[in-house]
Amino acid sequence: MDFSYRMQTQIEFGDGRAAKLADDLSLLFKPGESLMVVTDPGVLQTGMFEPLLQMLHKARYQVALFSDVKPNPRDEDCLRGAALMREQNVSAVVAVGGGSAMDTAKTIALLGRSGGVPREYADGERLYEEVAPIICLPTTAGTGSEVTRSAVITEHATHRKMTLKHERLRPTLAILDPLLTRSVPPSVTAATGVDALVHAIEGATCRLSTPLSRAFGEQAMQLIVPSLRRAVACGEDLDARRAMLEGSLLAGLSFGSTDVAAVHCLAEALGGLYDTPHGVANAVFLPSVLHFNAEAYPVLHARLARVMNFASTADSDQLAVAKLLDGIRAWTAELGIPKLRDLASVRVEDFEHLADLAFQNGSTKSNVRPVTREDYQ
Numbered sequence: 001m002d003f004s005y006r007m008q009t010q011i012e013f014g015d016g017r018a019a020k021l022a023d024d025l026s027l028l029f030k031p032g033e034s035l036m037v038v039t040d041p042g043v044l045q046t047g048m049f050e051p052l053l054q055m056l057h058k059a060r061y062q063v064a065l066f067s068d069v070k071p072n073p074r075d076e077d078c079l080r081g082a083a084l085m086r087e088q089n090v091s092a093v094v095a096v097g098g099g100s101a102m103d104t105a106k107t108i109a110l111l112g113r114s115g116g117v118p119r120e121y122a123d124g125e126r127l128y129e130e131v132a133p134i135i136c137l138p139t140t141a142g143t144g145s146e147v148t149r150s151a152v153i154t155e156h157a158t159h160r161k162m163t164l165k166h167e168r169l170r171p172t173l174a175i176l177d178p179l180l181t182r183s184v185p186p187s188v189t190a191a192t193g194v195d196a197l198v199h200a201i202e203g204a205t206c207r208l209s210t211p212l213s214r215a216f217g218e219q220a221m222q223l224i225v226p227s228l229r230r231a232v233a234c235g236e237d238l239d240a241r242r243a244m245l246e247g248s249l250l251a252g253l254s255f256g257s258t259d260v261a262a263v264h265c266l267a268e269a270l271g272g273l274y275d276t277p278h279g280v281a282n283a284v285f286l287p288s289v290l291h292f293n294a295e296a297y298p299v300l301h302a303r304l305a306r307v308m309n310f311a312s313t314a315d316s317d318q319l320a321v322a323k324l325l326d327g328i329r330a331w332t333a334e335l336g337i338p339k340l341r342d343l344a345s346v347r348v349e350d351f352e353h354l355a356d357l358a359f360q361n362g363s364t365k366s367n368v369r370p371v372t373r374e375d376y377q
């Protein structure tokens, strides 16, 4: 098949690499220029944040701090950030945080330069004319947003989770420092890690998959499955944290050039409606979607089972698929991820609406097996 691959992001990976942030920035911006740092209240409270801020002050950058990021970030907060960006004449936006901070930063960088509201971009009503440079320091190992061209923002008034997608949203620089992820609590480590695995699976198997997305995705699966348990059990296990950050990066490179698929469509519907953490929302749907897809594509899923070491080459394809489904269920249970029925806010009366929302998601078309609204329900 024909395929193309585009990646403008410079990637820097290493223990302690964030300590060189000011050196990296000095190649792009002059002292005295104004930088906007975007983070969330949880990250702000960790010990990692203050030294980074001090480093920017020491390098004589003007810093505009925006820390009002919420999980499942909202359009109205991005608008306030964009207003601050224009007021302070900001040259670039630096995100320190998980997917929520990175996606907020991307959207602020867009709205601050090109105006409008997030929905207009998600619905194709406005062009992505100009976006300020974006620098990302991920502090969770999950979304891969540091290398993707998308930002997921919730329209607060309608609870609709929207995806803004354009090459201009891809960060200029991504600094991945495993030390920044050591303070992530076990439940967030588990949920974000499952999100990364779903990116790897969907990037490697969706209808738009390419040899590159399969290579990145499969390597990511091999890193994530054994390492996530260890990172959840012991946050200070630096080998596990390193493998997880590498895995989430590779997963981001996989789906970031292709697409996500049905698990994400359901998860975004759930997250928009009930504010469910994104990784948990993905995890609750993963086994059922794998089951649905494997019925139609057993050979592909037998391969996934072997790549993730849930089955061996000695197993028949049928047995390998069964082992994949059992293995994934046991793996998420061991990680302490709740089931759909355990999520207190979810109501059966909403299932039709959830199925509608998932079906309207543009990534539905990318699922390897065609999905109908009824299948979702």
Ligand code: NAD
Binding pocket: 040, 041, 042, 043, 046, 070, 071, 072, 073, 097, 098, 099, 100, 101, 103, 139, 140, 142, 143, 144, 145, 148, 149, 150, 151, 152, 180, 181, 182, 183, 184, 185, 188, 191, 192, 195, 278, 279
């Ligand atoms: P998150 O950014 O919402 O963070 C979850 C929690 O972890 C927050 O409370 C935060 O304060 C805390 N936290 C983050 N880093 C920490 C650290 N080092 N120490 C202690 N606490 C820390 O979670 P996330 O899963 O990284 O991001 C989820 C968002 O990303 C969702 O909105 C999802 O839709 C979006 N997403 C975007 C993309 C993309 O390509 N743009 C891909 C997947 C998901």
